[in-house]
Amino acid sequence: xARRGVLAARLTAVLMTATVLTGCAGMGAGVGxxxxxxxxxxxxxSAAPTPVAIPDGIVATGTMVAADGTTLGPVxxxxxxxxxxxxxxxxxxxxxxxxxxxxxxxxSPFTMDECGADNIWQLGAxxxxxxxxxxxxxxxxxxxxxxxxxxxxxxxxxxxxxQPILAKADLAWTTPVTRPWxxxxxxxxxxxxxxxxxxxxxxMLYTTASGDVWSEIARRFAITQDDLEWLxxxxxxxxxxxxxxxxxxxxxxxxxxxxxxxxxx
Numbered sequence: 001x002a003r004r005g006v007l008a009a010r011l012t013a014v015l016m017t018a019t020v021l022t023g024c025a026g027m028g029a030g031v032g033x034x035x036x037x038x039x040x041x042x043x044x045x046s047a048a049p050t051p052v053a054i055p056d057g058i059v060a061t062g063t064m065v066a067a068d069g070t071t072l073g074p075v076x077x078x079x080x081x082x083x084x085x086x087x088x089x090x091x092x093x094x095x096x097x098x099x100x101x102x103x104x105x106x107x108s109p110f111t112m113d114e115c116g117a118d119n120i121w122q123l124g125a126x127x128x129x130x131x132x133x134x135x136x137x138x139x140x141x142x143x144x145x146x147x148x149x150x151x152x153x154x155x156x157x158x159x160x161x162x163q164p165i166l167a168k169a170d171l172a173w174t175t176p177v178t179r180p181w182x183x184x185x186x187x188x189x190x191x192x193x194x195x196x197x198x199x200x201x202x203x204m205l206y207t208t209a210s211g212d213v214w215s216e217i218a219r220r221f222a223i224t225q226d227d228l229e230w231l232x233x234x235x236x237x238x239x240x241x242x243x244x245x246x247x248x249x250x251x252x253x254x255x256x257x258x259x260x261x262x263x264x265x
Contacts, residue, residue: 051178051230054140056080062147062169064088067112075147075169082135086128086147088169093127094151101151101166103130105144107234107257112168115161116150122234124150142173143233143256177253179230184221184251192216197251204251214241221251231256 060077073089086103093101104121114120123130123137127149134141149167184204186197192213198205206217218228225241231250235243243249250256 049181051140052176052180054079054142054175054178059084059175060142060171060173062171064147064149064167064169065112066092066167067165072167075171077131077147077171079135084131084134084141086131088147090127092167093149094166096127096151099126101127101149103127104148104150105130105134105141106146106148107143109145112165114165115163116148116165117152117161117163120165121148121150138233140178140230140233142175142178144171145257146170179227179253182223182227182231182253184223184231184253187220187222190216190220193220202252203255206249206251208243208245208247208249210245212243212245214243217249 056079058076059079060075062075062077064072064075066072072092075086075088078085078087102121102124103126104116104124106121108120108122110120123134123144125133138144147169148165150163150165152163154162186204189195192211193209193216195209195212195217196207198207206221208217214228215225218225221228223231228249229240231253232243233256235247235249
């Protein structure tokens with residue numbers, strides 16, 4: 001799927017130490033994970049400082065808007081420890097005897113008439129539950145740009161949307177940047193990091209190559225492996241320091257969202 005001029009190939013195999021993970025259709029070489037530290041040098045980085053803590057209290061706000069454009073009311077996101085609470089009006093919610101309504105978080109731009117099942121939302125739960133595990137799943141969730149309410153209707157064999165979006169709120173985060181020191185700089189291809197670099201709309205992107213290793217990609221751009229992870233929070237759910245071969249990685253600290261440019265389809 002082309003995104004901002006970058007083609008992310010449909011490849012599956014991922015090497016995570018000795019484990020091969022599966023994903024999209026097709027087969028391909030993976031990007032290896034490693035616990036190797038990042039060495040100091042001209043194009044390398046020493047251990048990064050401690051990330052800035054996200055404070056407790058209100059950390060994001062927004063306005064919930066229905067699919068028909070009706071304004072439904074304000075949204076407030078409050079953090080307490082690792083838990084988040086999403087407060088928004090619920091009197092508009094349709095009857096839900098099967099408890100099927102889902103509140104979800106998205107990191108991709110989209111229009112309200114798109115189908116919620118079309119790879120738009122990345123994290124979802126029943127109404128009122130998503131905030132309880134958000135901080136554990138993502139220590140810095142500020143890359144999520146939208147809160148959605150969707151309603152699965154069952155498999156749509158006729159091609160119609162089976163998970164329509166009922167409402168959406170764009171989120172404005174007020175938290176500090178947790179890794180303000182991250183400033184990737186390309187030192188050129190090296191063993192384990194021979195992928196292509198492209199600047200699209202002012203955003204530096206890196207397409208992984210077969211045989212790339214996570215630690216070497218980080219070295220190439222003079223950042224730590226955790227910094228590279230922070231720049232690319234969504235690639236393979238639940239797996240750290242790994243990526244698909246031919247996957248597009250973000251290297252812009254100001255654009256951690258928009259997962260479509262970083263994941264093969």
